[in-house]
Amino acid sequence: MREDKALKSDDSSIVDMFLNREEEAIRIVSAKYGARIRSIAYGITENTETAEECENDTYMEAWNRIPPHEPRTYLLAFLSRIVRTISINRCVRDRRLKRFAFISELTSEMEQCIASSISVENKIDENLLIEEIGKFLKEQPPKKRLVFMRRYYYLDKMETIAKRLDMKESTVRTLLTRMRKDLHQYLERRELL
Amino acid sequence: MNGKDLLNKMVDIDPDLIIESDIPEIHKRKETRMKIVVTSVVGLSVAAASLLLVNAGMMKRTKDNQLEIRNRKEYSSSRMLFIDNQDDLVYVGLADAEDRLRYGLPENVDDEVITKEDIGEYAGVVTGTKDDENGNDVGRKVYHYSKYPDNSSILILEEDDTYSFISTIGYEIDFEEGDLSNEIFTKYGLPEKGIKIEVYGNDDQLIHTITDMERIEKVIDLLNNCTNIGLTENNRRLVEAWKDQYGNDAVYLDEDTGLISYRPEAFYPATETAAEISTETSMEETTEVPTEPTTETTLKETTEVPTEPTTETTEEESSEVIVETSADETMEMTDETTTEMTTEEASASTTEFASETTLESISEMNAEPITETSEATSAELTEETFVETVTDETEKLSGEVTEETTSEATMEVTEETTEEIPVETTRDSMTNTPVSQDTMKPSEVETEQKKYELSEIKEFADALWKKGSLTFVIEVREGYRIRIHYSPVSRTYSAFNGFFDMTLDKMRELESILLSQ
Numbered sequence: 001m002r003e004d005k006a007l008k009s010d011d012s013s014i015v016d017m018f019l020n021r022e023e024e025a026i027r028i029v030s031a032k033y034g035a036r037i038r039s040i041a042y043g044i045t046e047n048t049e050t051a052e053e054c055e056n057d058t059y060m061e062a063w064n065r066i067p068p069h070e071p072r073t074y075l076l077a078f079l080s081r082i083v084r085t086i087s088i089n090r091c092v093r094d095r096r097l098k099r100f101a102f103i104s105e106l107t108s109e110m111e112q113c114i115a116s117s118i119s120v121e122n123k124i125d126e127n128l129l130i131e132e133i134g135k136f137l138k139e140q141p142p143k144k145r146l147v148f149m150r151r152y153y154y155l156d157k158m159e160t161i162a163k164r165l166d167m168k169e170s171t172v173r174t175l176l177t178r179m180r181k182d183l184h185q186y187l188e189r190r191e192l193l
Numbered sequence: 194m195n196g197k198d199l200l201n202k203m204v205d206i207d208p209d210l211i212i213e214s215d216i217p218e219i220h221k222r223k224e225t226r227m228k229i230v231v232t233s234v235v236g237l238s239v240a241a242a243s244l245l246l247v248n249a250g251m252m253k254r255t256k257d258n259q260l261e262i263r264n265r266k267e268y269s270s271s272r273m274l275f276i277d278n279q280d281d282l283v284y285v286g287l288a289d290a291e292d293r294l295r296y297g298l299p300e301n302v303d304d305e306v307i308t309k310e311d312i313g314e315y316a317g318v319v320t321g322t323k324d325d326e327n328g329n330d331v332g333r334k335v336y337h338y339s340k341y342p343d344n345s346s347i348l349i350l351e352e353d354d355t356y357s358f359i360s361t362i363g364y365e366i367d368f369e370e371g372d373l374s375n376e377i378f379t380k381y382g383l384p385e386k387g388i389k390i391e392v393y394g395n396d397d398q399l400i401h402t403i404t405d406m407e408r409i410e411k412v413i414d415l416l417n418n419c420t421n422i423g424l425t426e427n428n429r430r431l432v433e434a435w436k437d438q439y440g441n442d443a444v445y446l447d448e449d450t451g452l453i454s455y456r457p458e459a460f461y462p463a464t465e466t467a468a469e470i471s472t473e474t475s476m477e478e479t480t481e482v483p484t485e486p487t488t489e490t491t492l493k494e495t496t497e498v499p500t501e502p503t504t505e506t507t508e509e510e511s512s513e514v515i516v517e518t519s520a521d522e523t524m525e526m527t528d529e530t531t532t533e534m535t536t537e538e539a540s541a542s543t544t545e546f547a548s549e550t551t552l553e554s555i556s557e558m559n560a561e562p563i564t565e566t567s568e569a570t571s572a573e574l575t576e577e578t579f580v581e582t583v584t585d586e587t588e589k590l591s592g593e594v595t596e597e598t599t600s601e602a603t604m605e606v607t608e609e610t611t612e613e614i615p616v617e618t619t620r621d622s623m624t625n626t627p628v629s630q631d632t633m634k635p636s637e638v639e640t641e642q643k644k645y646e647l648s649e650i651k652e653f654a655d656a657l658w659k660k661g662s663l664t665f666v667i668e669v670r671e672g673y674r675i676r677i678h679y680s681p682v683s684r685t686y687s688a689f690n691g692f693f694d695m696t697l698d699k700m701r702e703l704e705s706i707l708l709s710q
Contacts, residue, residue, distance in 0.1 A: 031353055031354065033331030033334050034331060034332065035319075035331060036215065036331075036332060037332070038332035039217075039320075039331045039332035042277070042318060042320065042332070048277055048315075048317055048318050051318070054213055065688075071363050074208040074212075075211075076211075076212060076215070077208030077211040077212055077680070078208075080211050080215065081204045081205070081399070084204055085201070085204050086202075088201070103200070106196075106200055107195070107196035107197040107199075107200050109196070110196035110197075110199040110200045111195060111196030111199075113196075113199065114195075114196070114199055116195060124194055126198070127205070129194070129202070130202050130203070130205050130206055131200070131207075133203075133206065134206050134207035134210060137206075137207075137210055138207070138210070142213075145210065145213070145214070146213070146214050146216070149206075149210055149211070149213070149214035150214055151209060152200065152203050153203050153204075153206060153210075153214065153316060154214065154215075164216060164217075192661075
């Protein structure tokens with residue numbers, strides 16, 4: 001019966017349970033989204049035990065953030081954000097060579113999208129920047145959008161993206177290079193850089 | 194803000210974008226967007242192992258040592274999962290009765306009980322699936338079966354508060370054109386002691402099992418160092434076999450898709466009324482279909498098939514398809530049309546000829562038995578039937594196959610086939626270039642003239658392409674099985690997603706080893 005409740009609970013009901021401090025909310029979220037959360041964590045950390053720890057930390061963090069947040073219509077995205085941050089921090093903190101190097105590789109790719117020489121006086125409004133990046137992505141064809149998000153949000157490797165989207169790795173690589181260039185030009189036109 | 198900051202800040206991207214891109218990892222085979230094969234082909238492969246995986250029924254869960262019953266019919270679809278720490282092994286639901294008994298489980302899934310004591314050490318997490326349907330399995334935990342703590346062939350999958358057994362069916366290997374088959378045997382560490390080869394007939398019945406290591410090593414040696422020619426080239430060979438046999442391009446290779454297509458209009462005259470054309474025919478669907486017979490359908494003079502000389506006729510003389518039949522020619526109709534396709538689309542095709550005009554590719558053919566030679570009297574011949582001699586497959590395989598080559602391809606035509614499909618002097622048995630009524634004399638027409646149904650094209654192709662084919666399974670160890678389908682018509686054997694080229698000598702030797710008792 002409880003299992004059925006987990007599957008049938010909508011996000012809004014789950015958020016209510018969080019707000020009412022019902023501990024069953026954690027169990028229901030775990031049943032409903034646990035696999036997805038673990039999958040995201042595993043994709044970033046590439047370690048099963050660490051992914052599970054990140055998952056557990058996510059539930060605790062969600063407990064702490066609801067309230068004041070009330071992600072009634074975007075609970076999965078909310079949890080996804082939390083686990084992503086936790087997972088990246090674990091990689092950076094643990095300094096496991098492979099993943100740390102990979103994240104460094106991604107940051108250098110992101111550098112290509114924005115100018116790095118930002119003075120304190122001319123600090124970019126980060127929220128506005130992210131909002132504009134979102135708009136840029138929404139103007140792109142779905143596949144290009146997916147590739148960009150898989151790379152820079154989910155931190156997938158090129159090979160993984162290629163498999164996931166049934167593309168050649170070389171195509172993914174080329175596509176991302178062009179997108180970074182296009183994004184840079186887009187942000188320049190909007191005078192954000 | 195620097196790149197690191199931006200990477201971190203991506204967490205605040207629009208949630209719609211996050212959800213949209215939250216897609217499971219799908220393991221797909223390369224160049225295997227095969228669709229339903231219209232012809233009667235029985236093909237079982239790793240993907241088709243799903244036919245065995247009807248995991249319907251009741252599953253029991255554990256709760257503080259109390260057993261709860263839960264209906265798990267929702268898990269009736271097959272699963273093909275990848276698990277971290279398990280290389281490229283593919284796992285499926287443990288529904289096959291024989292496999293279940295091997296692990297000491299009840300034959301019937303309904304009788305299965307998984308208790309807390311059954312759940313052993315943590316084994317990993319599902320990292321991918323081969324099909325969209327089970328994408329939600331990604332991230333699920335997997336445990337060893339406590340009864341087999343060191344055996345990764347059988348594991349327990351944790352689902353939403355319930356559990357199920359999964360077992361491996363072997364490695365997933367992706368082949369590209371030009372790759373050698375060696376990777377199969379390297380990956381499985383073959384040959385090794387204790388393996389066996391099961392040889393199956395066209396009816397998917399076990400013929401015998403080979404355990405003699407010398408023979409097994411020879412088989413592996415023959416299968417090694419074969420080049421993957423790819424699906425398109427494999428299909429090209431099948432189409433060429435059709436041309437050699439029947440002398441027309443009613444079945445042709447679509448160069449854009451690499452798939453086999455047919456021209457239904459090639460078998461029906463332009464003057465035919467709609468009522469006379471099979472309802473399953475859809476001529477409009479084929480863009481390449483000419484509205485009138487073309488010279489391409491001119492009877493081809495072949496030296497391979499007919500035992501009597503044929504005369505070439507032109508399209509203008511008649512638009513009817515004529516076939517010569519004899520009283521003792523029969524064709525065994527096969528009903529089974531299971532097809533080989535992508536893992537996502539694995540399903541059984543029907544015996545009906547689909548309305549779409551494309552005959553999709555055949556990745557693996559498990560030849561239906563054309564094992565009987567039956568006699569038909571003229572009374573059995575109707576306007577709707579075409580009869581063709583059926584030869585005994587076993588006899589053919591034992592060495593009666595004769596080889597006749599064309600400039601393009603090597604195609605084996607049996608002596609029995611040529612003998613038993615006599616062709617009148619006026620036309621080939623499958624011509625779509627009719628004979629002028631003026632040239633036909635009653636005395637030359639010994640049998641009733643026939644017209645082809647679209648479904649018959651499928652049957653002709655099926656009978657042709659299945660000739661001499663074999664399926665055999667190399668069982669490396671429990672659960673690790675390599676299923677191979679061998680086709681002398683295309684001169685390839687298929688395994689995983691590859692079509693591996695074989696020389697004629699290798700083919701003959703392989704047949705000899707596999708079929709000798």
